Amino acid sequence: MFEGPTMKLLRSFVLMCALAPAAALALDGKAILEKVDRNLEPENYEMTRKLINEEPDGKRKEFILYSVKKGRDKVAALFLQPASDKGRSTLRQGDNMWLYIPNVGKPVRITSLQSVTGGVFNNADILRVDYTEEYEVTAATEQGDTYLLDLKAKTGNVAYDRLKLTVDKRTVLPTVIEAYAASGLLVKTLRFKDIKDFGGGVRRPATVETDSPLYKGYKSVMLYAAVKKREVPDEVFTLNFMSRLDELRK
């Protein structure tokens, strides 16, 4: 069968027409991720959380943290409970992280893979900055009522090399996040539950449950009790202020 130039042109036109709607409807993963970031937390906020580490036999250890965040990559957290950890504070500025232990030492640099609480949560989970700050969206697809986003760390300084986000289309909030190491190993799974209105336009999951194949049978839970917009001076996110973080609490 021979194909003339007109026929070729016609076929190309038909193909372009067929693909055009798909291209127009291609998901803007970055925009979705930015929306997820803002829906989870205001850019500048203060919040109070409880972290619960639960062992397979049901035994628990609980921590209460007060945290403040400013911009996309500055966050500080202060331990309010238990008494053994009270006054400890952690600070993050981009890839830099520090831990201050009162009356014992000066702020020391820590890495994102360490854990100041033990259990499944590590420092990167506790001092989380915007996803868009640390990750590029490599793929965005739809599946029923959800968006599926594949994220890749922008640098080697990020705790997890890849993330897979399942995002509810209606609320544009994550329901499940799977975190993978560079080797492809699934490190942990975060499940977001119990959407709650915190006031001031903040409506987000109040419970984040985490488990890890590396800690079989163990579970860590983060409960959000107060999340509200607040802008504090930049100086709050410095080593000098780590010992005075409690002065922010009202």
Place this chain on the structure above:
Amino acid sequence: MKLGSLGRGLGAALLAVALGASPSMTRAADYNFDLAEIEAKPYEVSGFVEVKAEHFRLHPGASLFPLTFSSQAARETLDRGTASFELAGKFKRDVLIAYARASGSAARDAYAANSTGTLLEGGLRISPAEGLSFDLGKQVQRWGKGYAWSPVAFFERPKDANDPQTSREGFVMASADWVRSRPGPLAAVGFTPLLLPVSSDLNRDYGATGHVNAGAKLYLLYEDTDIDLLWAAKGSRPQRVGIDFSRNLGTQLEVHGEWARAIGATRRVLGSDGLPSSERANLDSWLLGARYITEGEVTWLAELYRNGAGFDAAQLQVFYRQLDRAFGPAGSAAMQAQAVSLAQSGYGRTNPGQRYAYLRLSAKDPFDWLYFNPALTAIANLDDRSWQLTPELVYTGWQNVELRTRAVLLHGAALSEFGEKAAARRLEVSLRVYF
């Protein structure tokens, strides 16, 4: 299973079914968080109580034995019980904060029973802004980036490398702290000036009396590296300058270092003839360290330390021989007094040597044992090749309770640092309850 517990289990299951609750719902309902638990108050009180039992394998033939246990009769073993506490309080009103921290302990062993009480820190702070504060009172400054040692810690009592995280007593001083955060590669600048007076009534153990010692620290966060430039003016001690840095290299590695120079410092050194003399020189000290966390969450902490004011192996040998003579059958009260004076001038420090290596391996929750943290610490005197090994196990699984057990094992030839300590081994168990 006993019938009673079987019955209770069945009863609970029936009750759950009757209430229409699934196990997961019951569990979800278990998580609760009441903000009233952590309401901000103008005052705060916290602290801990601790009981500790120690068993020492003594080394009565060691040169340092008579200095450690003075004129006590020689023993092969010693058991000691210690009860201690630390209490901290804080009161806040507007920009004014009053704070204090005190510790106390009572110990008893076959040689002695004693008790101590110390105000570790206490004073007033005015914080007119987040980037500015003024402190007056007894304070613990914490300069430097080193874990086991800090050559740039110009205004502090020295750390104990055996237990670097132990609370230390501060000095009475006036200080200010200013910090400014900024955009660009220089992300933060901080400045901490201080004044530390020394008189017969105040800070007497800092150095020569009749001086108001000035010092300052300039902090920079430049290109993701913490840098401090430090200075202490000549006064009760010689003038000192120093620099330190700390930086993360990736998610698993941190590196740090310190360098300090004491300008025109004087130190007493025993000559090979056993006679003490004073040396005046610029003394350089430095430390290089790294902390590496593996994917299996084992943390390696390594430090190399050179103490410019320390003594080399030959100098320490002369001192230990001097001690043996002074406290031996031919020793005299005058010789013993001179030995004590030399110990106080530097030879008696916990680590009096010149070059050290420190290595600590600690694992977080190994083998799925949550809250068990085993660690192994080695400290070696690189000049005389003596060393100390400390295996340790800490359990923190009970809320506000820390159970710690460790052994301290010393090894060294005769006339070496760790070979001449008063105790060759120590086993320690402690229980600390926080409130």
